[in-house]
Amino acid sequence: xxxxxxxxxxxxxxxxxxxxxxxxxxxxxxxxxxxxxxxxxxxxxxxxxxxxxxxxxxxxxxxxxxxxxxxxxxxxxxxxxxxxxxxxxxxxxxxxxxxxxxxxxxxxxxxxxxx
Amino acid sequence: xxxxxxxxxxxxxxxxxxxxxxxxxxxxxxxxxxxxxxxxxxxxxxxxxxxxxxxxxxxxxxxxxxxxxxxxxxxxxxxxxxxxxxxxxxxxxxxxxxxxxxxxxxxxxxxx
Numbered sequence: 001x002x003x004x005x006x007x008x009x010x011x012x013x014x015x016x017x018x019x020x021x022x023x024x025x026x027x028x029x030x031x032x033x034x035x036x037x038x039x040x041x042x043x044x045x046x047x048x049x050x051x052x053x054x055x056x057x058x059x060x061x062x063x064x065x066x067x068x069x070x071x072x073x074x075x076x077x078x079x080x081x082x083x084x085x086x087x088x089x090x091x092x093x094x095x096x097x098x099x100x101x102x103x104x105x106x107x108x109x110x111x112x113x114x115x
Numbered sequence: 116x117x118x119x120x121x122x123x124x125x126x127x128x129x130x131x132x133x134x135x136x137x138x139x140x141x142x143x144x145x146x147x148x149x150x151x152x153x154x155x156x157x158x159x160x161x162x163x164x165x166x167x168x169x170x171x172x173x174x175x176x177x178x179x180x181x182x183x184x185x186x187x188x189x190x191x192x193x194x195x196x197x198x199x200x201x202x203x204x205x206x207x208x209x210x211x212x213x214x215x216x217x218x219x220x221x222x223x224x225x226x227x
Contacts, residue, residue, distance in 0.1 A: 031213045039156070042219040043202075050213075090158055094213050103149055104215060106158035 003027050006091050006107035021076045021110045023091030032074040033092040081114045119218040121203050126223045128193045135189040136221045138203030147206040150188050152199045193225045
């Protein structure tokens, strides 16, 4: 089993609230990722990080922001939640050397509902 | 055109039968290939990596065909617990830092 954790698992919040989704891994992986997935739909990469102090936007435009101050921690923040942000957010990590793609391990996800 | 394409299914399979399905990828420079399994409303879990020579893990066999740019997954002696969506995953060939392209998934339903 992969050692990657996400909290909260479920969150229902009102429009306009600021929220932070937590993601932590204990595998020492340098690369971490955030995906967004609607029910029955495919995964979309919204943010990724190659290491501490490195963050990049993914393929799907997102109003969220991320930070990577510690190797094991990659939180995602929404400054002002909207109903369109309702989705499942999945965090993943991978290790390995630069230039080689290794498998990614996923956390259990945060199911966000914005009312 | 999507970089990774899969037949969405569903593939309805009687318990004990064999099912196989393919996935095509568009970039011939891709080097890493994986199959993930995703249960309804759960996170994707790595099923197996796919190697050039093909590989087998119990009832699951994965093959890579670089010439035709597809990978396949075969499930033998299907169990009810094999019901899931199977995601074909390929590395972004222009990216050397570990980003993956996920297919939309092939749904498999194993029936009693």
